[in-house]
Amino acid sequence: MYVCHCEAVTDQTVDAAVLSGARTVSDVMELCRAGGGCGGCHATLQALIDASATFRPASEASVA
Numbered sequence: 001m002y003v004c005h006c007e008a009v010t011d012q013t014v015d016a017a018v019l020s021g022a023r024t025v026s027d028v029m030e031l032c033r034a035g036g037g038c039g040g041c042h043a044t045l046q047a048l049i050d051a052s053a054t055f056r057p058a059s060e061a062s063v064a
Contacts, residue, residue: 003044006037014045018052025049 003011009032014022017031025045029035035045 003048004034004037004041006041007033007035009034011048014048015052018049023049 001011003009003014013032014028014034017028017034020031022028022031025035025042028045028049035042
């Protein structure tokens with residue numbers, strides 16, 4: 001599903017950015033442009049980032 005309509009970025013693309021090392025909304029914007037338009041998706045982007053922390057090893061999840 002699209003999470004950023006301004007830049008036409010899907011949740012799968014955001015997930016890939018997080019897997020590539022994005023840990024903040026700014027990181028996601030740099031990697032895939034999501035959040036770079038109106039900013040209305042920032043809360044959703046943060047939720048996706050936070051959800052991915054659940055699946056990262058504890059040693060990696062604590063690095064922010």
